Amino acid sequence: MAAPYAPGNVIVSAHRSMHGKRTPAFPYPVPVLPEGADQFPGKEANKAVLVAEQPVSTFSTDVDTASYAFVRRMLTENRLPPPDAVRVEEMVNYFPYRYSAPRDPARPFAIGTEVMPSPWTAGNQLLHIAVRGYDVKAAERPSANVVLLVDVSGSMAYPDRLPLLQQAFRLFAQQLRDEDRVAIVTYADGTTVALEPTAGKERGKIVDAIAALKGGGGTAGGAGLQRAYELAERHFDPKAVNRVILATDGDFNLGITDPRQLERFIVDKRKSGIYLSILGVGAGNLNDALMQRLAQSGNGNAAYIDSLLEARKALGEELGSTMFPIANDVKVQVEFNPAQVAAYRLIGYETRMLQKQDFKDDKVDAGDIGAGHTVTAIYEITPAAAAAGLVDPPRYGGNARGKPAAANGDELCFVKVRYKLPGQAASRQIDHPVAAASARRQFEAAPDDQRFAVAVAAFAQRLRGEQQVADMSFADIAALANGARGQDPEGYRAEFVKLVRMAESLDKVGPQAGREPGLLRR
Template sequence: MHSTGYLFYSGASGGFGITSAKAEDSVTLSLDGYKVSTFLLKGNKENSLVLPLLVKKASQPEKRLMSLARDIKPAELAKFSVGGETYSSLRENDYMEAAKFPTIDFAVNTDKASYSNIRRFINMGSTVPPDAVRIEEMLNYFALEYEQPEAGQDFSIRTSLSECPWRPANQLFYVKLSARKLDMAQVPPSNLVFLIDVSGSMDMPNRLPLLKTAFKLMVNNLRPIDTISIVVYGGTVGVWLQPTSGVEKEKINKSIEELSPGGSTAGESGILAAYRLAESTFIPNGNNRVVLATDGDFNVGQTSEEALERMIVQQRQKGIYLTCLGVGMGNYKDSKLEVLAKKGNGNFAYLDNEKEAEKVLVKELTQTMYSVADDALLHVSFYPANVKNYRLIGFDNKFSALSAEGDGLLEGGEVGSGHTLMAIFELTPAEKYDSSAALAKIELSYKHPNDSLQQKLIREVTDSRIQSFQTLPYTYRMAAGITLFGSVLKESRFVKPANLQDVLTIINPISNQDDLVQQELIALVEKAKKIYYKGKASKLKPNLFW
């Protein structure tokens, strides 16, 4: 409402009331899938307001942004999108001038699919498609030293500033976010609908058999108050397991074991059936979620992808979220699952082996299935007195979204219980740098699940002292090493001439011998050296400056 600046949110049924001291007042209405519109309200009559539907070509995916510098005009945005290299559909974030564009906004989420997908390529002896490398998801994969938020807070925010290993004149600014851990004794009951692809394309060991193993692992953690259902789609679409209490583990596991592949794929019908079932067993204030498991090779039947995505958004607004699990190789549709998960305000993981399935659905079950925050966005504002330019590493936008006419839409993400996120910026310091002056302001905006009230957490970074990279806590150095690994795989122009030996120079001295995930990372970098440098790996020398 323009006269007061107040925000009003409709309930699940779409009804709400607005009071005003004026006989006439103006309001701006917004709803996903519709054009934001401003109207004049008159208090002495019934007001009928219609929001125009956003009409897009069904063949074109919706152009959503992962990050966006504020106050940048469409013409300038297009200019940024054509300057510099692009790889497939993703374009790396470039340096932004802090004096002109001090604030950048980006979505917070717990997606981890990119790292396990990269691992699959390297273990197959293959190079990694640059577009498959999403650095923020690589960082999400690792446990970067969780820090408990203060009492009564949903998040803790920690920052650090160090030298930049691959560009001596620059700095690395780390923003570390840890979400509070839910007390499982207090977690509300879950209404989970497994939507499982049983089409012919799933008839491979690393597809349906892997998913069956994964879901049986997860079933062991279900509580009596939890409800589980299974919908299958392939040669036919139907309810495979009617809503069943988590206490009936033997019945659920038997149902999973009897799944068999065959037929073509009718993804649209399966998703519609799963959501209908989730609605029929909806638990108010519970954890209502559809878990889609597929190689992504599904058609959408008679409905356009746009209509399918709009339906998922509508279900999200009703409180039913979507988690996507990808499997397989060859026809695995990474981008399609990523988009659906974002529309459903859920997360996205890729399962390449049983160990990964156990990690996602057992060890990190609360991060995967139980959210602490929805529509989470980080807003970072740099002070030009100390920062000349900044570059957000990762959170890259699709080239089509940047080059599109009109405004791209920035959506917040879902953050799971106990998740730690790391965002890293590369900074070019101002000429008259003052270590005693403030560096940046950080604002986190989010909503609690099933709540429309926006929450905010603000931190002022008043300490601009630059720490030697070698004296940084191991968590931040490990994060920098993972970031460099992803950047080299992307063939990023921003880290040249750094190479994979430089990655090992960072992570080898600080790796924990007892941490299997860290040891696997080192082995993966060693394998990548042999693939990318073809016999020259043993002669490769580090280029880092320290």
Template structure:
């Protein structure tokens, strides 16, 4: 029996009579009766071996896994058994296993995998050279932090690839992480800047993007590009319907909290404890919460308990103390097992991992961690991640965990950010209205010469890793998605020539029994001058420009942050808290990247006295 199942069982034994303990003690005697052995292997319809297929036996309900060569061998209590077999991208299959008979199993690709294969072919229009695929690496910053390397998108010829597809990103960890660097008067590592996550932070919405009760709002806008007057910017905007509070289903949550020795500082475990206690205030009696920790070794700090017992939950959070090694993988296993054991059939089942990402015990390799999480994807339990800390913060690891777990990823740098993520945005982060979402854009090549995605550079990583590529995105209640494309008109087309084409949002609507929807919206638009554009468009443009400058990825000569600040003043309102925060961030960024000469700063100080 796996250790994490033992941990859960032993915890519940504390609340059960001695007779159950006696039964458990008798289990070893039963184990001597294991004289049967099941063997077999997995292939797809082409005869290609399928590694790491999950196998669940009916007789003992335990989970096993085939090896990297696609084969398995399982000791059993019985000579014949039924097994459920599943792997990412394949139909779940039931087979009969017999002692002494090698079972060759052929798994069929499921409909979702075939649909995603179409997305893969469209993503190839990002035109990544073969040698660039090897650039997908983890980059250390020199201070112990690590980030996935970003390979910027390049312009693609519309004549060769008149369509492009990509998976939306619903995280916003990058914005608050950038703010942390600037607050410490430190330049931001280029690979820490994910432009799409800057848009996500501000929940931008074009006026035309009005969602229905169960349908997505979709709108587009076109204007002149401020960093290249000969180019255009096309903004795509998706707005999800908001589930009324009274209709929110119950939630089954496991708080998986890293309380290892590296979490002792105030901006780590103490910050998380305050954030989780704020979340607890908004729990309902129908919600369930459990707490798993993994400082040194994983353990159940609090068994599943109703949200009405807020004092007990807060007391368990207050009792957390930092110490020990970081056995993150073991904690993840235990949290998933606890969440699946107590899963709600008609509710939300989620593990919330809070960590600095510095795993140094148990499974620490990224690929092995990905396989660990993939093994639980079929259960419907999602994994969201909260990153904290600085110095040994592993953004690269936490980002991948959230992607593989079909969850969100946020970075907490202040108490205010914890309030925003864990209270104000709780509904959109916890309750999804769409799954497996992807966006596809179709252009008229007669008036367009080239295009490139602004942001979404990490989709290049998807080309080097089919697992990341083929995972569509979840979209939360009331959440907004923004994408922008920089467009080069054809030589015979003026900047005022109407842009023609369409874009499509494909997703499973969770408000309609997961029915598959493909919503196609045509666009024919003449670009407007940027000062006349909608506020949401100007905000998105400002944030994209800011992000490109931070990454030093602008195609033209370097542009001062002063121009970005001028555009920001036209659309970010000083009376709005989030807007005012960005305006202040811009001022601080200018000081970090373009510090005034010492003599000028001295004169400025003299004036203020």
């Protein structure tokens, strides 16, 4: 929500000294914001499930990266992130991976699996599932028809909000092709069309409109969404990718404010073929929960911009994969063989879980994947040989380990990916059996990408305070990641190791604000 913006209610810094005093950081006034008012979707971590009772696990794919960037911001500011801000799948999927790529756009996904020993629970295994989308060549990509919806309320005056977004959008403008089109809608107390749809070749005009944006007023986000979608529908191009990109720091406090009403509005607009992406900025009143809800409802994705480097990654390097979808409503279903697996636990994806019957129901919405995007999912599994240590056998008959069909008894599990090609209503499916004999005997024998993803998953679970990794120290996680860094041209993996070390230090000495020292060891 926007804070009052008046001459008598301003501060000159968003930073505190060690003694709690404000110190000047930038020369112009910004509104006072409440501290610790960020909102995140509160979801308990997935628990282990007995295969004999529920052999099938189903979830929607997720290519969001907002959680990782927000966690990085907290750690670099010497604060441990709130547990609810840490979403394992977004932490893992933040990084680029060199998974095997599909060659045929008609079959747009390649599925790969690795089974390896768990580094945090002796006797358990990890099933790593890698999905990579077809990478459409730049020359073959359709044009982009984009409406930038920018929050210019009073709270956006901070340098890490509207000024940072203006830098980010200038980078975005440099990526535009001549045939692309961009419009800009702003909202504060009301809404304004700051730029009518403009061809990408008129970059100067687009950049000037971005530079002219100024903050002040309330936060009529609902009205802004309505205005942006109206503009997108009026100038809809059936041959282009039509998308609204919402950039904001917080809540909607004017007009439509009910999250359920906003969600229904986005779901209805999704039918028009217009995608929604959300860029979050700032901290203190970030409504991440609402952003996640709207992005998931609008066939879109959510990212968090904490720096110009992150803006470059989200709106520059990854523009192709984010902007150009190759498949909609992408779902994953894994059926475990009870003769091989006693129990499983999906690590993360708590906000993306689906019912078994949702997998083949084409009316059920799911995630969308762009050109060249990768999706990673990790299951922790308990082998069937350890079933006796989980539950007592049934007293009145039955077999806790199940009776698989003889023809498939050597399979550990069966992975299925279901998706729709853009513009199509019927789903297609790709199947991938996983042989029990494919399991690695040593964790170190798995490829670098898979081991690094496991290290990130371990770190995210540790930050969330999950007991499964309680015996794995930050030093162990850093060593795991260091040993799997492989090729790291942009330094993302090296940065990750530094963040693990920072979390280790904060957990020992205590952050300036947030959790108490040693909380992650409880």
